[in-house]
Amino acid sequence: MTHEPLSHDQAALLNQRAIAKRKVATVLQYVFAIAVTLFMIFPLYWMFITSVKSQEEVLLALPTFWPREWHFENYRNVLSRANFSKYYYNTIIMTAGILFSQVVTGVLAAYGFSKVRFKGQKILFLIVLGALMIPLQVTFIPLYIMFANWKLTDTFLGLILPEMVSPYYIFMMRQAFLTVDDSYIEAAKLDGMGRLGIITRVLVPMCKSTLITITLVTFTNGWNSYFWPKIIAKNETRRVLTVGLVHLRNTFAGLDTMNNHEIMAGAVLAVLPVIILFFVFQKYMLTGYEKTAMK
């Protein structure tokens, strides 16, 4: 089929129409995207707005979308009355412990599985990867019995121990180390560097962005962890934020919705560090999961 050649005017008209059509599409996309974003962000907005309302305002039949008065003392109440400062302390120590040990063991093992050779290396690496397929949801029963026998319930060690090594961390860091050319390591050896020198002064600086990304993932996973802390630290002494928040809600539950403003203040306190981190390290946080996907 042959086309009739278009006259100059016709072509210009078509072009104009195409441009107009594109403009409409762009505007539509903006409208759509903004609407979806508002919808997605609403629960967080509602959490915050509720957390600064007074109890009376929370219970109004006509909800207010902007607080009439700001009651920041809700935060103080939660921190003091509900032991939230204690939960904060426990969460910080637990997360720091997990973070430190996963980074150290992870970087060491990543080096051992990428830049040196020894007997049985392949099989041992498969054993590490195999651990990825064994979730805590399967092994927590014997672990709990073990830890109870060792008197580790309601202790920091009990919270931290099962999370001290992450096969995921090892795998991701190994992938990064493999991209570093061996000539750098040879040069470092000629300079008289040992293993630790090579790891800390050559490999880690060269893989900084992966390290930061994966470490942030480790941090959020630790900070947000719930299943194991709930099992191993049931008492007030070592309760962490995630479990404590739910506990707070359940102990207030006798009053039904009466204390929602304070519960929301607790929820804000629990997520705030991660949200701050998210915006500070946005570049790394957004790529973190993509990196996992691209392997």
Add this chain to the structure above:
Amino acid sequence: MKQQKSLHRRIQEGKDFGTVLPALLFLGIFVYYPVVQVVRISFTNWNLINDNYSYVGMKNWIWLFQGSGTKYLINSLKVTALYTIGELAITIIGGMLFAIIFNRITKSFSVMRALVFLPKYVAMSSAAVVFIWILNTQNGILNYFLEQLGQSRVNWLGDRNRALGSILMLTGWRTVGYGMMIYIASMRGISSSYYEAASIDGASKFVQFTRITLPLLSPTTLFLFVTTFISAMKVFQSVDVLTGGGPYRSTEVIVFMIYKYAMEDFRMDRAATIAVFFFVILLAITAATMKISSKRVNYDA
């Protein structure tokens, strides 16, 4: 001289091995050894109330498959399957739709993408507590909106036909942005020459999407499918906080069932038996998806 060298090398090799030793030791003690233990416990009558236990052969397994436990197991498997299908649909279909809406390279869009992705980082327990408040029957904002639209109030979490859907609302809110980010990353990896060639041939945007984008995204879809499948099977937190498995076991997913037998009834034997069965299912799914991934996916992108 030669012997000395080999000794030196052996020491070096030992030190190299030393770098992976801490990780291996920990995985051995805290991951692999418990797997052996959980299998062993499933053949005992271990509960935390008595100090002693003895081996009871297949008793727990018979309880699970041909006894009073069977109907609860079937219920849990059904609930878990429904939940998994829901989360898969939200992550993959929702993630794809979001990716189409948000895939535009401007500053404002990158801010919006970050905001849509943010819920992934919000701790599940905080998110769950917020959703309990939003879904509250009397004062919840969702029911308020419904009433404004002329609908009647809904008992989101207390109705056995609705509770699982309400849990999925929460999960979907947290995962859809993740699906979007993954899809956008791989959409940007598709060479623009495909689209140029297609538009010269006169293919419409829709045809371009179904004939070029979708097939070339299939490895990404598979990745999302496998990882979401496995993580959805392990769902626990949202159920624990939102419904506690109720009402009438309508949200009792399999991990929650294991948890309940172990930590509320202290029946370690029964919990371990369900856990072993659950583990076998997980391994079978992993093996099956690995097989599929080596065949049916387009890696041409």
